[in-house]
Amino acid sequence: MVCEIFSEQMGSSWGFIEEIGWRKGPWTSDEDRLLIEYVKLHGEGRWNSVARLTGLRRNGKSCRLRWVNYLRPDLKRGQITPHEERIILELHARWGNRWSTIARSLPGRTDNEIKNYWRTHFKKKIKNSSDNVEKSRARLWKRQQFQQQQQQQINNQINNQIDIKKVMSLPTMPQAKQEMTILYPNNTIDQQDQVGFFYSSMLNNSTCISQSEPSSSNEDIMWDDLWNLDDFYGHFMINTTTYNKTNTTPCLQPMATTPAFY
């Protein structure tokens, strides 16, 4: 009953989905005002206290998200500029879908904004490469098997008290590429070329997108390369993200020196 009254007062194009008293859906200007006042008084953080201290019927996560992605005063509004776009591309080539990391290099832009921009702006490119979704799943499954085997081997070696240095030594990049080739024996030549392109790009620490002004004649090729590549290193990055999650410092080197499966 209370919820219904509240929903009528606040209104919602989402049909006012209510779960255990929390409001969901688009924020109203009144809610924004309450949240802004809360941050003015208490600063950022302790988002779960917002509801208790302001009467706002939003959970902590929702409040944080609203503040970070929309209400923060230092947010830059407006379209992504070509310069920012180039930065996004370059950083995505290096870090994959680590949107928050990319966002740190673009003051005033949020990870959500960059993520949305990437997904929408290059959606067509996804289609071109998403024909291989099933292949990707198979590759993912194989990679997981590979990782499990690797982990098992490491565990066995540790148990056998083999020199830890030997266990933890990282393969060189060509070795890693060999593993990729072995891992995906059904890869087409093109796919394996993408792997090679990826590594050579990383090793050279520069890709075609590093060119300050790509010519219109090769721009499509550039996008295609990037997007096809994404099919590969989009999954590839999952591992890096998982194992590197605590490394929040923007760093240009790890991808060039850290093999995929470590």
Place this chain on the structure above:
DNA sequence: AAGGATAGCAACCGCACGCGG
């Protein structure tokens, strides 16, 4: 003009991590 397709974006969800008790 109408209706379907697509783009853009706000918001939600689930998971993982860090930290303090």
Place this chain on the structure above:
DNA sequence: ACCGCGTGCGGTTGCTATCCT
């Protein structure tokens, strides 16, 4: 060592606006 809480992150969903046929 374990647990709960708060937070951050990436992926996904769903709504609105715009475009296209």
